[in-house]
Amino acid sequence: MEEEEFRRAGYALVDWIAAYRAGVESRPVLSQVTPGAIRAALPPAPPAQGESFDAILADVDRVLMPGITHWQSPNFFAYFPANSSGPSILGELLSAGLGVQGMLWATSPACTELETHVLDWLVEMLDLPRAFLSTGEGGGVIQDTASSAVLCALLAAREQATAGQGNEAGLAGLPRLVAYASSQAHSAVEKAVKIAGLGRQQLRLLEVDEVFALRPEALERQLRADRAAGLQPFFLAATLGTTSSNAMDPLAALGPLCQQHQLWLHVDAAMSGTAALCPEFRSWFRGMEFADSFDFNPHKWMFTNFDCSCFYVRRRQALIRALSILPEYLRNQATASGAVFDYRDWQIPLGRRFRALKLWFVIRHYGVEGLQREVRRHVALAQEFAAGVRADPAFELAAPAPLNLVCFRHRGGDAANQAIMDRLNHSGDLYLTHTRLAGQLALRMSIGQTLTQPRHVANAWRRIQEEGRAFAV
Amino acid sequence: MEEEEFRRAGYALVDWIAAYRAGVESRPVLSQVTPGAIRAALPPAPPAQGESFDAILADVDRVLMPGITHWQSPNFFAYFPANSSGPSILGELLSAGLGVQGMLWATSPACTELETHVLDWLVEMLDLPRAFLSTGEGGGVIQDTASSAVLCALLAAREQATAGQGNEAGLAGLPRLVAYASSQAHSAVEKAVKIAGLGRQQLRLLEVDEVFALRPEALERQLRADRAAGLQPFFLAATLGTTSSNAMDPLAALGPLCQQHQLWLHVDAAMSGTAALCPEFRSWFRGMEFADSFDFNPHKWMFTNFDCSCFYVRRRQALIRALSILPEYLRNQATASGAVFDYRDWQIPLGRRFRALKLWFVIRHYGVEGLQREVRRHVALAQEFAAGVRADPAFELAAPAPLNLVCFRHRGGDAANQAIMDRLNHSGDLYLTHTRLAGQLALRMSIGQTLTQPRHVANAWRRIQEEGRAFAV
Numbered sequence: 001m002e003e004e005e006f007r008r009a010g011y012a013l014v015d016w017i018a019a020y021r022a023g024v025e026s027r028p029v030l031s032q033v034t035p036g037a038i039r040a041a042l043p044p045a046p047p048a049q050g051e052s053f054d055a056i057l058a059d060v061d062r063v064l065m066p067g068i069t070h071w072q073s074p075n076f077f078a079y080f081p082a083n084s085s086g087p088s089i090l091g092e093l094l095s096a097g098l099g100v101q102g103m104l105w106a107t108s109p110a111c112t113e114l115e116t117h118v119l120d121w122l123v124e125m126l127d128l129p130r131a132f133l134s135t136g137e138g139g140g141v142i143q144d145t146a147s148s149a150v151l152c153a154l155l156a157a158r159e160q161a162t163a164g165q166g167n168e169a170g171l172a173g174l175p176r177l178v179a180y181a182s183s184q185a186h187s188a189v190e191k192a193v194k195i196a197g198l199g200r201q202q203l204r205l206l207e208v209d210e211v212f213a214l215r216p217e218a219l220e221r222q223l224r225a226d227r228a229a230g231l232q233p234f235f236l237a238a239t240l241g242t243t244s245s246n247a248m249d250p251l252a253a254l255g256p257l258c259q260q261h262q263l264w265l266h267v268d269a270a271m272s273g274t275a276a277l278c279p280e281f282r283s284w285f286r287g288m289e290f291a292d293s294f295d296f297n298p299h300k301w302m303f304t305n306f307d308c309s310c311f312y313v314r315r316r317q318a319l320i321r322a323l324s325i326l327p328e329y330l331r332n333q334a335t336a337s338g339a340v341f342d343y344r345d346w347q348i349p350l351g352r353r354f355r356a357l358k359l360w361f362v363i364r365h366y367g368v369e370g371l372q373r374e375v376r377r378h379v380a381l382a383q384e385f386a387a388g389v390r391a392d393p394a395f396e397l398a399a400p401a402p403l404n405l406v407c408f409r410h411r412g413g414d415a416a417n418q419a420i421m422d423r424l425n426h427s428g429d430l431y432l433t434h435t436r437l438a439g440q441l442a443l444r445m446s447i448g449q450t451l452t453q454p455r456h457v458a459n460a461w462r463r464i465q466e467e468g469r470a471f472a473v
Numbered sequence: 474m475e476e477e478e479f480r481r482a483g484y485a486l487v488d489w490i491a492a493y494r495a496g497v498e499s500r501p502v503l504s505q506v507t508p509g510a511i512r513a514a515l516p517p518a519p520p521a522q523g524e525s526f527d528a529i530l531a532d533v534d535r536v537l538m539p540g541i542t543h544w545q546s547p548n549f550f551a552y553f554p555a556n557s558s559g560p561s562i563l564g565e566l567l568s569a570g571l572g573v574q575g576m577l578w579a580t581s582p583a584c585t586e587l588e589t590h591v592l593d594w595l596v597e598m599l600d601l602p603r604a605f606l607s608t609g610e611g612g613g614v615i616q617d618t619a620s621s622a623v624l625c626a627l628l629a630a631r632e633q634a635t636a637g638q639g640n641e642a643g644l645a646g647l648p649r650l651v652a653y654a655s656s657q658a659h660s661a662v663e664k665a666v667k668i669a670g671l672g673r674q675q676l677r678l679l680e681v682d683e684v685f686a687l688r689p690e691a692l693e694r695q696l697r698a699d700r701a702a703g704l705q706p707f708f709l710a711a712t713l714g715t716t717s718s719n720a721m722d723p724l725a726a727l728g729p730l731c732q733q734h735q736l737w738l739h740v741d742a743a744m745s746g747t748a749a750l751c752p753e754f755r756s757w758f759r760g761m762e763f764a765d766s767f768d769f770n771p772h773k774w775m776f777t778n779f780d781c782s783c784f785y786v787r788r789r790q791a792l793i794r795a796l797s798i799l800p801e802y803l804r805n806q807a808t809a810s811g812a813v814f815d816y817r818d819w820q821i822p823l824g825r826r827f828r829a830l831k832l833w834f835v836i837r838h839y840g841v842e843g844l845q846r847e848v849r850r851h852v853a854l855a856q857e858f859a860a861g862v863r864a865d866p867a868f869e870l871a872a873p874a875p876l877n878l879v880c881f882r883h884r885g886g887d888a889a890n891q892a893i894m895d896r897l898n899h900s901g902d903l904y905l906t907h908t909r910l911a912g913q914l915a916l917r918m919s920i921g922q923t924l925t926q927p928r929h930v931a932n933a934w935r936r937i938q939e940e941g942r943a944f945a946v
Contacts, residue, residue, distance in 0.1 A: 001558060001559025001560060001838065003491045003492075003494065003495045004491075005559065006487070006490070006491050006494070006559040006562075006563075007487060007488065007491045009559065009560075009563055010483075010484075010487030010490070010491070010563060010566075011483075011484055011487060013563050013566055013567060013570075014479070014480055014483030014484060014487060014566075015480065016567075016570075017479070017483070017566070017567070017570035018476045018477075018479050018480045018483070019476075020570060020571070021476065021479070021570070022476045031581065031582050031583070033582050033583075035578065035582070035807060035810070035812040035813045036586070036812075037582070037586075038582055038583045038586035038587065038590075039586045039589065039590050042586075042587070042590050045594065045597065046591075046594040046597075046598060046836050046837075046840075046841055047836070047837055047840045047841065048840050048841050048842050049840040049842060049843070050837070050838050050839050050840040050843045051837045051838065051840070053560065053563070053838070055837075056560070056833075056834055056837050056838070060567065063583075064583040064587065065583075066583075067581065067582040067583025067584075067586060068571060068573060068581055068583050068584075069573060069579075069580055069581045069582075070573075071571075071572050071573045071574055071580075071581070072571070072572045079574075079580075079802070082572060082574050082824075083572075084569065084572040085474060086474025086478065086479040086482065086483075087474060087482075087526065087529070088569070089479075089566070089569040089570050089572075090479075090482055090483060090486050090526070092565060092566070092568075092569035093483075093486055093487075093490070093562070093565070093566045093569065094486060094489075094490070094533065095565075096557065096561070096562040096565035096566065096778045097486075097489075097490035097493060097494070097562050098493070098541060098544075098545070099544050099545045099555060099556075099557040099562075099778050099779065100541060100542060100543075100544045101544055101552075101555050101779065105508065106542075107542055107544075107552075108504065108540065108541055108542045108544070109504050109506050109508070109510070109511055109540040109542075110504070110506075110511045110536075110537040110538075110539075110540025110541050111540075111541075113509070113510075113511035113512045113515075113540060114511065114515070114537065116512065117511075117512050117515050118519075121518065121519040124518065124519075125519060144617065144822050144824070145822035145823055145824045147821065147822040147823045147824070148821060148822050151668075151821065155668060158670075165672075166667070166670060166672070167667040167672065167673060168672055168673055168674060169672045169674055170644065170649065170670060170671045170672020170673075170674065170675050171643065171644040171645050171670040171671075171672070172644050172645065172647060172648070172649045172650075172671075172672070172675075173649075174645060175645070176643065176645045176646075177645075186800075187798040187799075187800040187803075187823075188798075188823055190798055191796070191798050191821075191823075194639070194640040194795075195624075195628060195668065195669065195821065196668065196669070196670055197631075197639060197643060197644040197669055197670020197671065198643045198644075198645075198670065199638075199639070199640065199641060199642045199643020199644070199645070200640060200641055200643075201641060201642055201643065202643050202645075243800075243802055244801070244802055299824075305569045305572050305826075306572070306574065306824055306826050307822075307824065307826060322667075323664070323668075325660040325661075325663055325664050326660075327659075327660040327716075328717070328907075328908055328909045329552070329716055329717055329906060329907070329908045329917070330660075334508060337508070339508040339509075340508045348620065348621060348624065348664075348668065348821060349617050349618035349620040349621050349780075350618055350620045350660075350661055350664075351555075351617070351618045351620070351772075351779055351780065353778075353779050353780060360529075361529055363519050363520070364519075364520055364523070364524045364528075364529050365474065365523050365524065365526070365529070366523050367519070367520045367521050367522040367523040367524070368519055368520065368521050369521050369522060370522070370523045433802060434801075434802070435801055435802045436801045444802070
């Protein structure tokens with residue numbers, strides 16, 4: 001594609017995206033296509049000759065758009081937000097345009113140094129423990145997801161607990177290692193335990209309290225039982241803001257237990273970490289000074305398009321020892337000097353793209369105060385919604401709503417809630433998803449899209465009430 | 474960022490990228506900054522208030538560009554290519570603009586279906602075994618990297634070999650599993666073996682022949698020895714196009730051994746897989762019908778910016794069984810029906826972005842014939858370079874050059890070659906890297922950047938000869 005053609009096509013696509021974002025609220029949020037419908041509209045064979053960009057872009061509209069669920073719609077309240085923003089989209093574009101590899105410092109120093117620098121900024125912005133700063137023994141790195149971050153943390157902990165023998169000799173001859181999390185922890189913890197060869201049977205999903213937070217006494221009891229059985233406890237994945245209900249595990253109580261029992265404490269704050277931008281929401285983060293590692297996703301609630309998950313470790317050498325490999329063809333003077341970070345040793349894959357650009361663009365575009373303002377706005381919208389639920393006798397909250405996720409249900413039982421959700425989602429007016437809490441279905445109203453305004457939340461609540469009227473309380 | 478501001482900033486960035494690509498050949502390829510120089514130019518604290526896009530873009534030039542190594546330069550001959558193209562960059566932009574999550578079919582059906590469809594196209598385009606088609610029991614999925622692909626293959630094989638007990642009970646109580654690869658295999662194999670808990674001691678890096686390809690008899694001998702020792706062989710990672718020297722492991726001989734010994738055969742063709750677009754290069758792929766899994770990277774040599782690694786499995790259920798997790802909050806009707814692919818079960822992370830867009834854009838922009846033309850062009854350039862090396866008595870080839878990578882050396886010994894490389898790389902005129910082959914340093918001339926033309930290769934060879942003159946043969 002020649003320079004002028006790229007320019008023309010690029011302008012057209014920028015226009016397309018600008019128009020898409022401006023008009024996305026009028027599109028049905030949840031795609032209604034049936035399995036196979038999109039494929040059926042695509043030609044069975046690739047073209048022999050090249051086609052024009054106009055033809056391709058026309059097919060985006062004709063073929064693909066019916067199969068898109070609009071995550072950027074202001075009426076998207078499902079799962080967790082995956083919000084984005086103009087500066088983030090443009091940061092991703094620049095990353096693609098530069099096309100550099102960040103596997104080593106030497107393969108593009110700016111890619112590594114901007115990432116280290118911006119992740120240090122975020123330590124200050126979120127008031128995280130200074131031990132996570134790269135200027136000491138810690139450091140931050142961008143992962144693709146919180147799933148990969150918990151896997152990296154688990155591997156670092158595994159190798160620390162086995163003095164490197166997991167990597168070297170393998171787990172077959174070693175004592176059984178046991179990992180801990182609450183019953184509400186993300187499924188990524190179980191997936192990581194399996195990938196790392198530890199076995200699901202060595203993952204204890206512990207009892208939670210009435211607000212779905214891990215009970216420290218349940219952890220302590222299980223630790224004693226496991227030690228008595230000759231097992232080796234080594235890892236706790238605590239969550240600040242569970243996926244199901246935004247529950248907050250009590251770090252200040254769990255941390256000392258981890259120290260006493262030599263558990264690596266990983267804190268997964270995938271969505272809720274962003275809340276720490278605002279001092280008034282930091283009480284949930286008390287006890288963070290005990291964390292060996294921490295992760296939160298700007299690609300959820302900090303206006304940075306997927307993927308961008310910020311992962312911190314207190315002792316970077318523990319992570320690097322677990323994941324480092326140095327073949328001849330990657331040797332270079334900078335690596336040998338020890339003066340640089342080679343981020344390939346901080347993650348599962350080797351290659352990595354320049355993801356710090358979009359994060360830097362976002363922080364500079366909004367400024368710290370701008371980001372705080374947006375977070376406060378979303379939390380306020382969720383709290384208003386929760387107040388509406390509390391005030392309507394047909395509905396009830398299913399969990400506390402500490403921040404921007406409201407779990408609630410119609411009092412008419414599971415079938416009513418399932419029907420309300422299905423009807424809302426099929427209407428296209430909004431999209432929300434469910435979970436089970438204390439054995440009952442609950443609807444999840446997750447507020448955090450960039451474009452969501454008070455009218456969208458008010459309209460959602462009106463539509464929910466409307467659908468609820470068909471069911472007896 | 475409002476619609477008009479996004480449009481204006483987007484145009485400016487499109488212009489910036491167009492100009493960057495048009496002028497990149499005149500920039501020094503390898504960044505010359507010292508560790509810490511980029512960070513020193515960044516403010517110690519993030520801005521409290523937002524800044525203009527113009528200010529940010531100005532800092533890209535002022536602060537970042539000195540720290541960029543130009544992977545898209547036509548004078549970049551280091552490592553492997555990581556080529557990109559206009560349509561690919563725009564596909565990435567659209568993916569960021571739509572901002573959808575592809576973790577489940579239901580979270581955006583088009584994201585999953587386009588990926589499945591385009592990966593089926595590639596089966597035909599590369600003449601891969603039809604068993605990899607999604608329409609049968611196989612299927613393809615986009616991974617971030619070939620490293621992640623080999624880890625996924627290894628986990629599927631581990632769970633197949635242990636009847637799911639690795640995931641369930643963990644490796645601590647199981648017989649030792651042994652994995653195999655050649656001494657030239659990518660370090661990702663060792664990293665995957667470690668991550669999966671198998672231990673480096675259970676990875677056999679086997680002897681290669683005089684062209685650095687795995688010797689089937691070395692595999693057979695080791696298999697017998699390991700079985701005799703009560704170990705359980707389970708996995709072979711064969712390589713088509715090793716990183717070091719582009720060596721091709723003999724699949725047609727290795728495949729029957731894998732069948733006989735029940736090894737999962739994974740074929741890593743990260744760079745060289747693209748060559749299979751052209752019928753005349755397919756002889757290297759003979760024996761692919763024995764492969765249980767296969768991976769190649771359009772983000773290396775198929776004009777698709779990182780990340781885009783195409784991973785195929787013969788029996789998708791083996792992969793899904795190893796990686797599937799289904800928590801309540803991800804349950805949905807489409808998943809329950811079994812009629813759809815949920816790609817989160819085909820990879821390590823949960824979340825995933827719409828990477829198929831850029832691959833689809835690239836295939837449609839170039840057409841199959843256009844892609845073939847580019848591959849032939851690169852191979853021809855490499856073969857001309859190799860002919861130059863053969864004709865110059867001061868230099869010699871260090872390995873066969875089957876495709877687009879030429880390993881060569883000055884006859885003056887390791888110190889001369891190191892000096893030649895360092896001087897070339899510091900000159901900024903070109904960038905190339907090294908490896909060790911048969912105990913000696915070899916320089917690697919890897920040809921595959923989108924913008925590389927005959928004059929760039931000719932100039933590189935002239936500069937190499939020039940620097941070589943300082944050293945006795």
